[in-house]
Amino acid sequence: MRGEAVFNLATSRHSVLGMSVLTALILETAVFPHLAVHGIRPDLVTVVVACWGLLYGPREGFLAGLGAGLVQDLLFTRYIGLFALAGALAGSLMGTVETKIFKESVWVSTAAVGVAVLGHEFVVWVLLRGLGVPAPALSLLTVALPGALYSTVFAPFVYHRLLLFRFREWAREREMTAGAGQVGQG
Template identity: 35%
Template sequence: MRALFSTSTARVAIVSLAVVVALVLQTTVFPHLAWRGVVPDLVLLVVVAAGLVRGSQFAMVTGFSAGVLLDLAPPADHVAGRWALALLLVGYVAGRVRRDVLPSVGTVLATVAACSFLGSSVFLLSGLILQDTAASVPALLQVVVAAVLWDVVLAAFVVPPVTRALDRLEPESLLR
């Protein structure tokens, strides 16, 4: 008897649910906990987790889709497409870390830090290029540092559940 859902359909459903939950928390709960005006990027952490388990191609599609949602979700006040570009690049970088086995804790934290730096920098630099922000470069650097710190701290709560869910869904994919 065939399964009701294929593995790829279930994988997309799990990642979609994780992105939506992260997006809702990021836009509703975490603005109340902002540190120096910076909110942790839970959506970025879901994209990193998808990249670590499934590779670049899956993570790039996830990152672009999640970025478009983040660009359009209220209270977005920037030119649409900036987060889509940033999270697409994050998905590529996180997916390149993927090996035949799940990475160590240190590798995951380094990947989160690098991807957070990359994603925040691309988003903020695209704002400068598009004249979508009036902030100075030193102020933007402070935002990037705060974003990296937030994301590294919260990585322990977001990345393991997402990677575990995808790993349980398709554990043999790690050996391919």
């Protein structure tokens, strides 16, 4: 019975992640190109991955980044693995600070997400250089930094939604633990 409840919890969690990444990808490909400022668009997928890592830890962050990045690579990129690798690193990086920051604060978390997106862009830049794509050091200032700043604008909204979901999960986990305790006592 308890195993089934845990399974349902994990399924609903991964459905939320899947829907969030899908929504982010659709917005990025169909809507955000028209909201570009000097050609720079927000990277909502990485924002979702970073928020996820922050709320669920390094393993979940790694897998979320890997999955979301792989979908992005397969759909849009010539170099398969580029955004999967950068996403996995950004997600797990955020997961490692999960217990170290006050994650109930949307603003502290927003700042952390901003750093993660910048880290993601830096990894992409390094990989592009490795692959021989012309990406001069200046593009860190003209692409990576403004891209991370623009993305961070969306972080409070994304984080707030996911935090509410996480609160509900915590409440359900607590109910289940309490229920299991009572069964044990009985």
